[in-house]
Amino acid sequence: MISPRYHREVAQRYRLEAGKCKQCGNISFPPRLVCPKCKSKTFETVQLSREGKILTFTIIRVGPDKFSKETPYVVAIIELFEGRSSNDGVRLTAQITDCDVNKVEIGSKVKLVFRKIQDEGKSGLHCYGYKAVLI
Amino acid sequence: MIGIVGYGSYLPRYRIKVDLIAKQWGADPEAIKRGLMLYEKTVPGQDEDTITISVEAARYALQRARIDPQKIGAVYIGSESHPYAVKPSATILIDALGIGPHVHVASYEFACKAGTEAMYVAYSLVKAGEMEYALGIGADTSQGAPGDALEYSASAGGSAFIMGKEKVVAEILFTHSYTSDTPDFWRREHEFYPRHAGRFTGEPAYFKHIHNAGTSLLEKSGMQPKDFQFAVFHMPNGKFPQEAGKKLGFTKEQMEVGWISPWMGNTYSGSSPTGLSAVLDVAKPGDKIFMVSFGSGAGSDGFVYQVTDEIEIVRDLAPKLRDMLDNDKIYLDYGEYAKFRKKIILNE
Structure with missing residues (x-):
């Protein structure tokens, strides 16, 4: 049963809510209790941009049981167009959906979309969150 | 003036041609195309359903309406393919788009007109002065039994309309x-x-x-x-x-x-x-x-x-339907389509 954990992460998975340090401006995603840069404990909630670029990726050809019927699929580390320069944006890991896996490249621009991530079995919750599509 | 202040649509990228469905069941594709005037249809991705389609359509409607999502007082989704039998689809949509939690939501079902039901009630609530804005959505990942005439037509997509009194489109x-x-x-x-x-x-x-x-x-x-x-x-x-x-x-x-x-x-x-x-x-x-x-x-x-004149301002603020319909299509064969639509019996 992952329902309580799923519910606690809704703000991040649905709305990309991150914590911006009030002292140094560093953005943590998912939010943290202590800023990893300046150790401050005060944050404001910010909503991340939904666009970014692929920093690196892998093609999953043998997936875990829950995703074994969806192979091959791409999982990428994405840098969002968020920070002061293109290299200090927030990074997150997401599946690249609706694509030919052979056409995904490092540097490809992507947009985050709302998709179903997994089901809790046949009668449990549908779990939603972000995936990325090439733009 | 009361009416639509923002609108948006979403169609999945996947398609299947009517010819492939006809071939699967030994029917004459030309007769189907001529008789029903259908050539291809949209198919939802394995990670898409009525809720994800509604969220993307409503996101585009919000882009065009340019309003604070918190001002939306009601969200109604009309569909005959709500992912849950008990749990309104809009409970998930509002959290995805930053609407509410001070909002009234409901799932509507009336075969193919549940979407206009949602639009009508949203419009009526604004007209009654109950709220500043209300959102009505029609979306489906339609079901058609394999081999049935409905299989040629049952497709996936949806549209969202924000009703309001100011800057009406x-x-x-x-x-x-x-x-x-x-x-x-x-x-x-x-x-x-x-x-x-x-x-x-x-x-x-x-x-x-x-x-x-x-x-x-x-x-x-x-x-x-x-x-x-x-x-x-x-x-x-x-x-x-x-x-x-x-x-x-x-x-x-x-x-x-x-x-x-x-x-x-x-x-x-x-x-x-x-x-x-x-x-x-x-x-x-x-x-x-x-x-x-x-x-x-x-x-x-x-x-x-x-x-109204407002249409010229909002039209280009979100993707247009015809662009989604005509571009970036991914064609499936019947086997892939059957897998995507969960028509194949699998072991648990």
């Missing part, structure tokens, strides 16, 4: 609904696929309800078909809406822009709302739009819209 001038107990199509609890009454779904159901709602709407408005630049009807296939519109006195030219079913299929609750979206993408200020939905069971909701 299309004013709603008149509405009219017509409903009766007509058992042309239904799905019992726990059944996966709907059942239908074959040709009975035509004359006594689709055509009767569209015609009665349409003629009453014309009478109520005091307008004639020639007063409208566009007309949109529910599109169970390519053929029916053309016949229904012609019978009411509309021309092929008036119906052309909103007639998208030959390439989209029947998105059920998202059908006529998505036709309306295609019209709003090209309509000019002052244009009048006539729209009648149809839902089996059976009923029709009719609307008369008048487009």
Whole structure:
């Protein structure tokens, strides 16, 4: 049963809510209790941009049981167009959906979309969150 | 002035051609294409459902409306493929888009007209002064049993409309609904696929309800078909809406822009709302739009819209329907389609 954990992460998975340090401006995603840069404990909630670029990726050809019927699929580390320069944006890991896996490249621009991530079995919750599509 | 202040549509990228479905079941593809006027249809991705489609359509509607999502007082989603039997689809949508939690939500179901039900109630609540904005959505990942005639048309997509009083894009001038107990199509609890009454779904159901709602709407408005630049009807296939519109006195030219079913299929609750979206993408200020939905069971909701100057400001703020329909398509073969639509029995 992952329902309580799923519910606690809704703000991040649905709305990309991150914590911006009030002292140094560093953005943590998912939010943290202590800023990893300046150790401050005060944050404001910010909503991340939904666009970014692929920093690196892998093609999953043998997936875990829950995703074994969806192979091959791409999982990428994405840098969002968020920070002061293109290299200090927030990074997150997401599946690249609706694509030919052979056409995904490092540097490809992507947009985050709302998709179903997994089901809790046949009668449990549908779990939603972000995936990325090439733009 | 009360009406649509923001609109948005979403169609999945996947498609299957009618030829492949016909070939699978030994039918003549040319006869299907000629008879139903259907060429291909949208198919939801394995990670898409009515909720994800509604979220993306509503996100585009918010982009066009340029309003604070917190000001939306109600969200209604009409669909016959809500992912949960018990848990409204909009509970997830509001959290995804930053609407609420001080908001009223509900799931509507009325075969293919649940979307216009959602739009009508959203409009009525704003008109009653209950709230500043209300969101009505029609979306579906339609089911059609393998080998059934519905398999050629049942597709996926949806459209969202934010109703309000300020910066109205299309004013709603008149509405009219017509409903009766007509058992042309239904799905019992726990059944996966709907059942239908074959040709009975035509004359006594689709055509009767569209015609009665349409003629009453014309009478109520005091307008004639020639007063409208566009007309949109529910599109169970390519053929029916053309016949229904012609019978009411509309021309092929008036119906052309909103007639998208030959390439989209029947998105059920998202059908006529998505036709309306295609019209709003090209309509000019002052244009009048006539729209009648149809839902089996059976009923029709009719609307008369008048487009305002605001359309020119919001039109380009989100993707247009025709671009989504014509571009970036990924074609599936029948095996992939059967897998995507969970038509294959698998071990747990």
